[in-house]
Amino acid sequence: MRKRMTLLAVVAVAALALAGCSGSDSGTTGSTDAGSTPTAPFEVATDVALTGSPTFDAMTERGSVKVGVKEDQPGLGYLDAATGERTGFDIDIARWIAASLGFSEDKIEFVAIPSANREAAIVNGDIDYYVGTYSITDKRKEQIDFAGPYFVTGQGLLVAADNSDITSEKDLAGKTVCSATGSTPIQNIRDNFPDTKTVEFDTYSQCVDALKDGSVDAVTTDAAILIGYAAQEPDVLKVVGEPFTVENYGVGLPKGDDALRTFINEMFTNGGETWTAIYDATLGQSGTSVEQPAVDQY
CATH class of the missing domain: 3.40.190.10 (Periplasmic binding protein-like II)
Structure with missing residues (x-):
């Protein structure tokens, strides 16, 4: 029987988070068109309108999305060197965002970026957004913005x-x-x-x-x-031991792109069923579930 968990229980369940899926739909602007992987709990949006986002304008002009990720974290962001397959909760959150913006899997370029280089990669425009166990902090918010949080750990x-x-x-x-x-x-x-x-x-x-x-x-x-x-x-x-801090994971975005931040926050807020499906296919493989955190509309 499934049950909701506290932060400590989330940690215990993560041991089973070694599978992956793909995800997205809720919170998009415009119609949707099936175009993702067969297991994805979302569809790729079409005719997306997002006024006032220079990041989205750059994606549209380029015709693709550049997403910063981790690739050595099983269950969250992992790249299988043998198969080239990317799996994990964070990877599927990144896919969900891309699909909501109108970009299918073949239009996503995943870029592995070390923790120390995340802010620089966003500020320099090397990536459009970052999804990879990225804790929201006031210090980081001096350089970039965050959508979310979309997950809480410690x-x-x-x-x-x-x-x-x-x-x-x-x-x-x-x-x-x-x-x-x-x-x-x-x-x-x-x-x-x-x-x-x-x-x-x-x-x-x-x-x-x-x-x-x-x-x-x-x-x-x-x-x-x-x-x-x-x-x-x-x-x-x-x-x-037990977790001795609380970490709120957010999506790293270029500072000042309020339109994109609001878009992603609305996607999270309105896409509870999609979020749950992504979690259940990755971190929730034990059959347990967690509460999706409320976003911070700062």
Whole structure:
């Protein structure tokens, strides 16, 4: 039987988030026309009208969408090197947005961008929007805007399966913790855990490799991401403790593009059934569900 979950339960369920689908329709402007993948819970909109969005104008002139993503996060944003298939909750949220704007799968260019380079990629126009475990913060909002939030999680810890020294964030003194450069988790460790050593890499998968070879004692980022890694190698890795922050995931957008931000927020608000279908096919594979968060119409 399905049930709604708290933040802690979301983290536990994310271990099963290793499947993908594609998604979108609700909240579009104009008629719709079937044109997505057979499993997608959305259709590609046609005759989309979005006045006042320079980002949308650039997409339309180019005839395609450039989306910044992660590709090393199982269940959220993952690229299978063997098949070339992209799967995960964030990937399907990105597809949903593109479809609502009138762009089919073959018109989407996914661009893998490290955490430290996300704001620069948006500001420089290298991508049209970014969907990839991107926590909304006031500091980031000085350079860019966010639509959403579309998901809520919290910072956690990944350690070796045989590690008995670290059971929560209270055990980090004197330990070495790894996270991605430019991420909110690494900044939180620096600010609030002064006795903890930090190591940074461009990607979380590099941190996981360092954990497995013993170079670091723990990896920290959003718990939903860490559970995906632990699920791949349960005999090698485990997640310990409970989330010790609250992270609101948003869609990164060029600053000042209020028309696009409002469009995507309305898509989220009006597209509850589509959001749920995307979640159920990815992070919700256990048969449980979560409440879709309300957007912040700032």
